Amino acid sequence: MSGTFEGHERNYSPLQLGGWLAMCEEPPRPRPPLLSMDRIAAMARRELLIYNDQRDVWHANIGPIPTPQFKQLHEGLGEVVGANRQDGEKVKPSVVVDAFPGLGKTTAVLDYAKQYYRDQILLHGPTTPSGHRRVPVVNITLTGNITIRGLNEAICRFFELPEKGNADQLAARASKATRTMGSSVIVVDDIHFLDLKRTNHRVVANHFKFLSTVFPVTFIYVGVGVQARGVLTDGLSIEDMDLAQAGRRMTTLPLPPFEVGSEEGRLVWRQLLLTIEKQLVLANKSRGMLADDLSDYLYARSTGHFASLMTLIARGCRRAVRTKEERLTSELMDKVKNDVAAESARRELMAALEDGLLTTRPGRDTRGRA
Template identity: 60%
Template sequence: MEPFEGDDRQYSPTRLPGWMQEVYGPDRVQPKHHTQAQLADFSPRNLLVYNDKREVWHANIGPIDTPQLLSLHESLAEIVESNRQDGDKTKPAALVDAYPGLGKSTAVRAYGRALFRKQVALRGETTPSGDRRVPIIYIALSGNTQIRGLNAAICRFYGLPVTGDADTLAERAVDAVLSMKTSAIVIDDIHFLARARSNSVRMANQLKYLSNVFPVTLIYVGVGVQRRGVLREGFSGRETELAQFGRRTTPLTLPPFQVEDELGRQQWQTLLKTVEQKLVLAEKYTGMLARDLSDYLYARSTGHFASLMSLINRGCLRAIRTGHERLDKDLMDQVKNDAAAEEARKELESAIEAGLLTSRPGQHTPKRGRKSA
């Protein structure tokens, strides 16, 4: 009996080999749908293999081209791909600032993957000097990152030594950027540079340093960065560093799904229908998510894409392993979700039960907080 390794793909996009795997890795193939009767005819071994394929498939659904994601990609392209300034000019940066659980890192990496492929298709896999062409790179920060840590993360991505002081690491990283024709750097978890509001000037100084040293477009991704005043306070004239950073940075966001109006409800329904088509469960039926679980899933995910997909992924796992082979409220009630979604769940469920909120298009509901006539 030959061993079955499965389709798990373990890599880190913060290292060049892992990033290349994300950029050029083959698209996953959706497993074939089988009925309960067909599953009953599988040998124990074949059923194990089939279920393993379904489990890894459900865990990796996405990214999905939601209106929010497409809008973000359009804005990123406008900023990044218009930055054709010569090396003596500082390129404007982008800041994707949004709440946790909305899929912003996945969305930005998806844009980076598309840009990488586009540039290589246009200019070739190697540079005129014979180096590998790496148009865009991705790094993620950790707590209390300083200038040296930023430079080390870039060197580590390229597989360069991380010994030496901040200036030595910067020189090493810049050489790699120039030789591999890197034009954009995604810096995720940028909020770790400023855990407190009082650190906004220090954060602006570090990011200003990056924009001065690296002749690339910087794409920052973080949580609550604008709340710390990094983009606002400089306009009052109190801090030169903040003013410079604010003028050079365009804020973007990735909003959650909302069902307060008809357009929002239609977008939510479209998302559920798209996800439903990708599920591989023997007892799946049309309307399983978009009709029968629409309000339920909205309340449990609070409109956050990552929370929704975690909930559905875990639900599918439970449906497969129990033989239930479908998603319904009874099964989903047994599935745990992230703490933030569960904390906000009760208020949304109460509003839905009271008729003050619905996720279904074509159903008018009074505005929340007001009594209906």
């Protein structure tokens, strides 16, 4: 390992066309080799720095992992998008992925969108009949102060088009790009920023209805507590929901957290940990290091939330590498900080697990007996 070295992070933005294409078209990241402790100890200083940097990046980007929840969400998205083959005069129903934070919903949706992009390119080719680059998916995110102009601007920004002009000019520019580039799906993340109790946000929500009639696409919205914010009821009460167009045009899909209250849930949790184990590049790792030795511990530290789990493991791996332990243990992981939400719920879950009121181990009852 000699010469100039750059980090292995792929610092693209999937909110712009160049970054989106990079995400969809770049080959999978190569996994660093699993070296022995003796081989690591024999490395020169720079060689070791490079190897450890590669492992940091690898551990920070493990996944997506096709859990049952993940697969079910993909199936639901595929069903709606695949059935939305209506002609241009008809409005295509939308999808709302509504789930708690930290469950990996954005990751799961982007993974679906990435595969959909690849399939559409394989099916139809990289260019449209008019000779334009084919871009089957548009990806944008909302902000807390979203406006109609800002929404149209975000779509134009994705296509790397000029962002000058009023809201109508930007909408026309975005609509033309969507049609000429063969876009059929638009992902809109952080839809929960729309609060239908606010007048200006209701205006933006109505603009989404307009876009769904002029853009020949399926909108996939991603957010937290979307129904509670009135997005599915046009801001109306549940009693008046029949009057809401959105409720008839949107299908909600969940992404539940991992649960260990059932045998099925415990089996899913164990399989997840076994899958992660295989991906770790630590010299002293062993089968069951996560799934057996740390199963309860990791559930308590992550509260069954995928993002919290992967953050904890990535940080734990970095500490294991720097301390030369090269494996994960509860003693080492106790020194690793996790996100605030996971840490706040940790004590109660850990107590339930230690008292035998809860277990993550398949084949055991809540009293911990086999």
